[in-house]
Amino acid sequence: MLQDLPVMLNGYRLMITEAPAVKTREAEDGTVSPVVDRLSGETQYVVTVFAKPVPVEGRRPGKGEEIRVNLPGDPGDKFGEGMYVELVNAVVNTYEIPDRVDPRKIASAGLWFKASGLKPVRAVREAA
Template sequence: MALKNIPANMQGYKLMITEAPAMKMRENEDTGQVEPVTDRQGVQQFVVSLFAKRKAQPGEYAEKGEEIKVTLTADPGEGFEEGTYVQLVDATVSPWQTERKGRYSSGISFKANGLTPAA
């Protein structure tokens, strides 16, 4: 897939932390061990779970929200606990597709350079 890191404007959404930021970990398929995820430069990645719900305009019905996981390119620091409303810094979205044992999966992944408290 050629399109990656497409800028995403999330200003029209309320984003509430449902799982505090933590180091992103992945199981090594060869060894079975869980290892930290790094980018190509070796920088540790983090992950946060957010409940995203579109902000309703006056007279509009508030649509149902959805939980998303966002990869953070840096440690967001202190003060981002469960229940905190945040905004994403330089959010992007990328489509992905995988095939394992003849089964295909696809979706989108979210990435941001950090978090800031919502105004």
């Protein structure tokens, strides 16, 4: 599996749609606990951003997509919904879950984003 592939998002505007919050995990018994980094011992956070392509003249505007981004710690309370941000050191990771019946097959696969932090950016006016 590919890990920590650098991601260039300079062709997108990123707007926070869910403010940073503690990342949690639910155990089989239903208890919920915060996710803690194994190396640093810090509680991890997650932020949801809407990634919309920057308009390019002569091209049809893209729709965009919401993505969740893991953060290594609390980015602070200055980041709220509706705010435009840049991801610091953004990377993407892939995962595969083998099929329970035939482990040679892949039952599920996907990717997840992480960044070392958030940086506020000025809001850019939407193209008419």
